[in-house]
Amino acid sequence: MDALTAAAAAARDWHGRLLALLASGSGDIPAAEDALADAYEAAVRTWPERGVPGNPGGWLLTVARNRLRDRWRAAEVRRTVALDVERDAPAHLDDVDVDAVPDRRLELMLVCAHPAIDRAMHTPLILNTVLGFTAEQIGRAFSVPATTMATRLVRVKKRIRTTGIPFRIPDRDGLPPRMAAVLEAVYGAYVIDRTEALHLAGVLAALVPDDPEVHGLAALVQLSAARAGARTGVDGRFVPLGEQDPARWDRGLIARAHEHLRVAHGLGRLGRFQVEAAIQALHCSGAADARTLLDLHLILHALAPSLGGGVALAAVTAEAEGPAAGLALLDDLLAGAGEAGERFQPARATRAHLLDRLGRPAEATAEYDLAIALTRDDAEREHLRERRAVRRR
């Protein structure tokens, strides 16, 4: 690996961990980002000449810390947090052992998913700060112009500093509700970048090993990711779950997911992500019977009612009790969901399939049209077009 590639890899691997450390003292994320950007720039400048340091993360941390310190001195900013010698003392470049430095990414994630932060910004903030995604990348994923996303990120980071949101793990009573928001945000990241969300879920499971829902989330993203490859056929077409070739599923990931589920079960507190993971595990087992699936979906809907969960419940109800029962449940759900239901692709696609199965071709066609217009994935859109073309007459 040449020096520039090494610098890029170090920046990617270390970004979240270094940013969390640099920002946790002052709560000033933008200042930490500036210092880190300077460190990346210094790496690109010096590594090709002097060689890649043995500990790239430690090198970046030391340079960024020195930059932060220079900035504080220059601005004569009165620090509200006392200097922590343990954490802030200058260290000789070769002495830095980053693994001995505490990992504050959980604190950073708790800040990003704080109740005083607009919910819609939780996932974008985690993607940006912990994973180093740019405003442009995040904007694309959220269908928002890059400049708009950049403005929102700047505003919310300023809010974190001025309101004094602490980089601290709450006590035992306070932690579970705060963790729930972090898990939601990480799950939101899964839709945008599967690999990074897998990585984040793994980090969380290591940082909070005694939270069953953390293991549930890790299992869920692993099980979903295990089947991701099989979702696309050799010809690039979308392959629905029931028609997937189990030989193409990632057995290693599935085994790791089952290990997480065992740990979660041992901790004895059921939650939404564990049930969702159990549903996925059942799908992967090849022994998914409609009745058991329906029971799990009913538990899930009771634990965490959501539009997506409701649509899935309607789909499994159709399998267990027939398409008429499924459609009745779906229409009930949509009647209460208003405009959100109109624009929810899985709801439209499921409704189209159910109308199709009930032999109502005109309505099915109209519903397929709605679903196709809402589908962003090319392979899935093509799949819906085919279903529309071969619908029962």
Place this chain on the structure above:
Amino acid sequence: MRYALMTHHFEPAEGELSDETLAAGRQAFDVYAKALHRAGVLLSADILFPTGSTTTVSRRDGTPRVQDGPFAETKEALAGVFLIDVPDLDAAIGWADKCPVVEWGSVEIRPVATSFLDGAWTH
């Protein structure tokens, strides 16, 4: 950090609340203020007269204007200000949540940007 906890609620009409209710409210505020004081975080606690007692002063359009009543009528009115000094927002949220007003109104938390202390503005 310094935070202002500002309580807001609907203003009861004259005589709308019974003496017992008012006494219970005063008792709750007494317990709350003493808890803040004991914790060493209270800088000041002020409960305001209702908005009917407001006088508004402005020179916005060039001429001095003194007006009977608030600048803008709102459904919930500012009713009290607790100034506290705590480490962070989570601590401020914890204290706001213990304020009796959350039972019948809401508490807004605003960080203090700067204060005039010992003859100078802090920064």
